[in-house]
Amino acid sequence: MSGFTTFVINPAAGRGRVGQMLRQLEATIRQHGRSSDIEIIVTQAPGHGIEVARSAPAGSRVIAVGGDGTVHEVVRGIAGSDKAIGVIPIGSGNDFARMVGLHRHDLGAALRTALHGGIHPIDLGLVNNQPYGASLGIGFDAAVARKALSAPTFLRGMPRYLYSIFGVLKDLQLPTLELIQNGQTVYQGPSLLVALMNASTYGGGIPIVPDAIPTDGLISAAVAGEFSRLGVVGILPRLILGRHVHHPRLHFFRGAEFTARFDRPVPAHSDGELIEPATEYRVHMVPGGLKVIRP
Ligand SMILES: Nc1ncnc2c1ncn2[C@@H]1O[C@H](COP(=O)(O)OP(=O)(O)OP(=O)(O)O)[C@@H](O)[C@H]1O
Structure with missing residues (x-):
């Protein structure tokens, strides 16, 4: 040992x-x-x-x-x-x-x-100076996770998830996002969700950025732009199957640092854990910043 x-x-x-x-x-x-x-x-x-x-x-x-x-x-x-x-x-x-x-x-x-097992470095994410290992999700998915906290206790599993999705959809009002990479605005407009990832999956295997690499020193970012309620219902199954990447309202970026700025506080989760909603998320990768034991 x-x-x-x-x-x-x-x-x-x-x-x-x-x-x-x-x-x-x-x-x-x-x-x-x-x-x-x-x-x-x-x-x-x-x-x-x-x-x-x-x-x-x-x-x-x-x-x-x-x-x-x-x-x-x-x-x-x-x-x-x-x-x-x-x-x-x-x-x-x-x-x-x-x-x-x-x-x-x-x-x-x-x-x-x-x-x-051997010890290997992978990249470490930082969001507003707080570390994360795999994922940062801002917007719709975090709002659904928040909604699930207040779902009736008799609802479990898929019914609880569906209750939360439709609860968020009912009052859906997309925030306006400005995504800034190295001082340049790379996306501006309404946004359903933003993912700033080290891993390729979140939410238990959803391949939001299928080609993310945790050792490239970079954040793999996905922005889902303007979606109607019906559009959300349409994109969710494609997302789960990884068939969303060619959708015209999905945008992908890669870089060492991003700032996601919104017109109001937007909920977020970091490695699936809800964090305090903020109007600005400053995110960067520390290359090789986390030592991981792997086979
Ligand atoms: N003793 C405890 N009692 C209640 N909650 C705890 C305790 N210790 C840790 N937690 C919390 O349990 C939560 C769930 O843990 P974790 O995410 O590891 O399990 P999971 O939800 O089954 O897995 P995943 O996130 O992969 O779906 C975390 O938010 C953690 O802070």
Whole structure:
């Protein structure tokens, strides 16, 4: 085993599945590693993973056991340090794990990688100076995620998602976006959504920018321009299948830094976690800024 490893286990991830697997997880981790070199922490509340990752020893491995939200907390906790992030992907979305080639691994394989896998740099995203690993989505998709928070509790899965989509569509009023790249305005006009990505997918495998590369030092950006309610209903299935790229109202850009400026505060999510709505998102990539453990 290589150095000290902290496992950050989120019992709420995978819709509570991780919580149900706690004993099994702890036993399997202890089977695979020497107990003096391992620490297992079960997070107590949202945000706890950031603190755990921050206080892990310098140069150590910090393994997010959960989904993209857990990964996001570990990324925030280790950004700017010499610690490396690993993932045991047991969330519902797992887009970060997909980005680094880990999402098809079973528990044993993921654990072996976490403990013994090589450490490779990938790019680190910063949005208004806050780190992210895989994705930043601004606009419609974040509004849907916000809406889902207030959906009736008896609605779960797809019905909850549909309720949220149609709830947002009912009051749809597109903000005006100015997207600026290196001081030049590259898009101006109404915008359904903007994605500023390190990964090619978000939302559990939606290939919003299919050719994004997490080691090219660049943000892969997609802007969905003006869409009517009916247009949104039409584009969503194409988006999910990756058949949106030739749509005339979809625009793609690539660059090391962008500023997305709106005429009003617009909701956003970073690695799938909702962040405070803002009128301006300043985004850039730190090339090789995040150490990742991968096979
Ligand atoms: N002890 C806890 N109790 C409740 N929520 C927690 C706890 N620890 C962490 N969280 C929060 O759980 C949320 C969901 O975690 P995560 O995203 O990892 O799982 P997921 O939603 O199943 O996966 P994905 O984002 O890949 O779909 C995160 O916002 C995280 O902050």
